[in-house]
Amino acid sequence: MIRQLLFVIGTQLATLLPVQAAEHLVKPGESIQAAINKASKGDLIKVMPGTYREKGIIINKQLVLRGIDYPVLDGEKKYEVLTITADHVVVEGFEIIRSGYSSMDELAAVRIKQASYVGIRNNRLRENFFGIYCQHASYSLIANNDIKSTGGSELDAGNGIHAWKSDHLVIDGNFINGHRDGIYFEFVTESTITNNKSHRNIRYGLHFMFSHQDIYTNNTFSENGAGVAVMYSRQVTMIRNHFLDNWGSAAYGILLKDISDSYAAYNEFSRNTAAIYMEGSSRLTIFANRFLQNGYGIRIQASCDNNVIRKNNFIANSFDIATNGSLVLNSFNENYWDKYEGFDLNRDGIGDVPYRPLSLFALIVERNNSAMMLFRSPMVGLLEKAEKIMPGITPEKLKDDQPSMKPFPL
Amino acid sequence: MIIATNVQKKFGRLVALDSISLSCNKGQTIALIGPNGSGKTTFIKCLLGMVIPDSGFITVNQENIHRTWEYRQHIGYMPQISRFPDNMTIEQVIDMVRDIRYKPGQELDEELIEAFDLTRMYGKRMRTLSGGTRQKVSACLAFLFKPDILILDEPTAGLDPVASEILKAKILKEKAKGKLTLITSHVLSDLDDLVSEIIYLQEGQLRFHESVAELQKKTGEAKLNRVMAQIMLQKTAQR
Amino acid sequence: MKKIIKYSLLDILRNRVILAYTALLAVVSISLFMMEDNPVKAVMSLLNISLLIVPLVSSIFCTIYLYNSAEFIELLVAQPIRRSRLLWGVYLGMITALLIALSLGIGLPLLLLQPTLSGLSLFLTSAALTIVFSSLATLSAVLTRDKAKGIGVSLLLWFYFTFIYDGIVLLVLFQMADYPLETTMIGMSMLNPIDLGRIGMLLQLDISAMMGLTGALFQDFFGNGFGAGLVILVMLGWMTFPILFAIRRFNNKDL
Structure with missing residues (x-):
């Protein structure tokens, strides 16, 4: 084109x-x-x-x-x-x-x-x-x-x-x-x-x-x-862009607000406060992007639906995913998550147990910002371990059923 | 040299020292005697500043010892049970104390080290030593700096007869030099020929403080243990 | 006092515990850097581990060592030495030994593998926590005559600052979710040296997440000169007050 x-x-x-x-x-x-x-x-x-x-x-x-x-x-x-x-x-x-x-x-x-x-x-x-x-x-x-x-x-x-x-x-x-x-x-x-x-x-x-x-x-x-803002648009294609070092309390790698039927692939998001912030967006494909050292990988608000997040690398982000709702209308599949601790017995490169990218603490912080003070506290670590074993607060369905064991060569 | 005035110490409800007043002078060798728990060790610890009296005061060489430390350079102390850092050798312990306490120009008295033949065991670690050997080390440290005042808490307990005699000879020798020596002991026979005065403590109270000669005259006995036995009898009779 | 530091330091360095501690820290930090390709993540993991281990080992080691050196103290207390100097000497000997262990176990690997500002501040945070918890341990050893009780108190203090306190903070946060709590949180973080060290560190490493939302106030407060100065001041307070109190008590203690 x-x-x-x-x-x-x-x-x-x-x-x-x-x-x-x-x-x-x-x-x-x-x-x-x-x-x-x-x-x-x-x-x-x-x-x-x-x-x-x-x-x-x-x-x-x-x-x-x-x-x-x-x-x-x-x-x-x-x-x-x-x-x-x-x-x-x-x-x-x-x-x-x-x-x-x-x-x-x-x-x-x-x-x-x-x-x-x-x-x-x-x-x-x-x-x-x-x-x-x-x-x-x-x-x-x-x-x-x-x-x-x-x-x-x-x-x-x-x-x-x-x-x-x-x-x-x-x-x-x-x-x-x-x-x-x-x-x-x-x-x-x-x-x-x-x-x-x-x-x-x-x-x-x-x-x-x-x-x-x-x-x-x-x-x-x-x-x-404030990074990049893409709002109220349809059919936007974003490929191989680099979103770097967008810091600040209202800065995003990319802010997607009311976007639909769009495609983001092979982009690099490094060191942003929130790599992607999505609000009211639907039918987006987020494919094969690299999320490196961001505060949040993707902050996906409950107003988003039917988005597909596939085959991305999530590496060294403080939080991979954050959301404010309990309803899960988006799919997370086949991504690489560096925080994944599962195993791969049949050696097909796909983890045998699902990964839950939404940590309990991300949820707590979403509800109560001041809780940020406890970030990386051993106490929070204990709570998260307990939550991972028996999910009670984080949405049961927000999970990657086929997490990749190795990062994708992007 | 040492004057205690109304020294009072309580441990909880227990009265360890009940207004003790006494004075000890140069050239005296004093036996601190009393049953177990009579306050002998507490009194000694008060002298050393290890225990702080609730009231009353103690002077050493006319100086109130409350919250001071310099006066301790005149004192050599041998505790009842000698405890040393486990990992150190005899030599290291002696060197350490010497290093910490030594002042330029000071003469050291190493007679006891030689007499006990400690140099032969210099390399041994303290935890491997017998109770008696530790007592020897402790005695050596007490005499090392030629202090004017010697405080020996049960010095002969645990020592073999030979060592015990060496120590006694040393005490007599120092006495002759005009030093003040305070000794506690249960074994009264050890104190014969050694002491010139007796302080008798019971339940934290000073029962009497008299010279041995006086006591011998009163009781008509020569040996110390006989003397004490007589006194005990008299006291019970009085009651 | 120098001589007392010297002798207790020599005594501690002969101690196997301190060697094991050095080795543990070295193994942990080196293996973290070897296994983790991302050095920032490695520093983060090292921070997590050192926030747990350093206070724990410091407090237990100091309490036990103080009880074990009762003989040493007894021997020297009868010598012409000021009592406070004696405890100062032993205390300084202990923290020197622990800081040497820390330098070899964490400092050296960081210097060789991650010589960055965040590496430096990780080391400084651990060093500060070592001193704080040694002070607290000295205080609990001076206050309790019984060894088991003293170790218990030290452990409890560690557990309190590591877990219970943060639990309480979380509870407060949820009970009072409707109130603006940022300032309260900053205040509460001052009351726990571990939290203080952690937040100071995070502001360097995870600025993004810290600033994400809340963050403005945290960043404004801890990020400016006044906040940083206050953090250092409060940390110094945590280091000095327990030991000063311990020395005071030790001066009046019957041995």
Whole structure:
């Protein structure tokens, strides 16, 4: 699907450069906007190194705007720097800085406004309010941009890549750091997010709402204030992503809220407060993921049903599973649990006795947070041993009947 | 040298010492005598600061010993039952006490070590020793630092006759040097020729404190055990 | 006093119990690191074991040793030595011996196999608990004349701090589930040196879980300089008060 999409966008970009296109050169001191106004459809505008303060550039026709050695476009903290309102526009090779800040308008370094087949590539974005803002955009490519900001709080920082009511976007290979949310999707469908690194953003590394049929793969989300949130969406595919070091009392590797019919596989979750927090989610397949050294492996609320958790590795987590209810509507099967103490007499690699991943203490803590003080107390150890032998409080059905004896090679 | 004034000690309801007042002087060798449980050992322990009196006070060389420790450098003590750290050898025990107590320039008295021929057994561990040998070690330690006051609790119990005689000779020798020696013993015959005074304790009370010569004159007996027997008889007769 | 430390230390080091203790700790820690691929997990398991073993061995060993060294004390108490120095000397000799055993049994393996901050704090926690429980054991040995009774008291103290206290905490938590108890919990953790050591350790290792929920307050409290300082202060209190009280009682004790 990604390939198809890339192909489509690629061919579209190719068609916009007819052989007879004219070239325009813009030097420091000259106006880019004037060059755009002068140019005709399909032309190439080259911008020479220098700093350009133009109080907002609007690209309203099919063009390629190319920076040579990263000319600087400065918004002087007052203006939106680039606004694209036409289809088939390419912007590449610029350093775009200091977009305006406004609590009324979401001013961005680059805005794609009701346009299709737009490419924003290889740019450096620094200290902008919003980075790249897609509004009613479709079939567009945002690739290899380096987006950084040093915004202070959630209020005075915008998102790195912000997409709203768009479709068929490809977000690939970008690095985003220091924004409010690294990548923000709201009402965005059939898009892919690949190979991005979202590191140390103030709130979420990726924030995803009402966005169906999207795919994200091979991204790394690390040390974000609250990890990754995927909410109110259907048919989301998450593969080979890395969720690392998302600490804090409200931080998650990934927060899944009201997600259905989705698929998470081959992801790595390391050192997160809670690797996966699921709420109101159903028909999810969580397959072949690695959960390493997290506080909680999966916190699955009672509002989740029909989820399948299969063939994952749970290693060195404080708690593998936590839940707040006694009803078990999800299946845990064939996972590797490092805390499993059973045996395998017939040597088929599957433990002969079921594993109960929900510890009594996890349950106690869920009901009474202060009990955390007793974590790893020998007293609690005794209680847990007793509970393992004769389950009385933990839900009888929450168990893995075929626990793997060895970790899966993931 | 030692003056006790109204020393009182109770263990629970039991009165171990009932206002004992006495004084002991240089050059005296005093026998502390009394039946079992009469308070002899308690009194000695009070002198050493091992037991703290409930009331009254004791002075050693005009110094109140309450909560002080320096005065103990004038005292050599040989307990009734000598107990030592099991794992140490004789040599280690002697070296340890010497190491802890030694002050520069101090002369040591190793006569008894030689007399008992302890050096031959230096390498033996304390737990392997007989009661008598332990007593010998204990006696050596009591005399080692040439103290002015010697307190010997049942010194001859457990010693063989030869050792017993060696010890007695040593006591006499020290007496001649003008030291104060306090001895308790059940075997009165051991104390003949040794003691100059007798302190008699009974049920925690001081019955009498008189010189041997005086007592011999009173009773007309020469041997100590005869003297004591006479006194006992007199006392019962008085009742 | 130095000489008394020296002699009791020499005496203890000849003792087979202390050798066995060293060997036990070494075997446990080395085998944990060998069997466990994940060093963080190994440190965690080692923490669990040392929270149990270290206080237990420290208290029993000290009580028994103090009763067994009655002869030594008797011998020296008649010598010109201050009484308090005598007990201080024996006490310091005991904890020195136990700390040597701990350094060889846990410290050295940690230094070689897991030379991290968490390894260091595991060692320091165990060392602090060694001192605390030696102090408590010395106190119970001084207070009770009977050997069996003294050992009983020490064992009871260990059992209380290891199991019963946490049981009580759990009970309180459930009885008062409707009240905000975080501050109370922090207070209660101060009253048990084992809990204090465990929580201090966990904040380094399992921060994720600790912070998961509750955590904010715990983390805020124990994580900041004031909280950490208070933890150290309270721990020092646990080390010093029992031994000071024991020395006081020993000064007035009839031997």
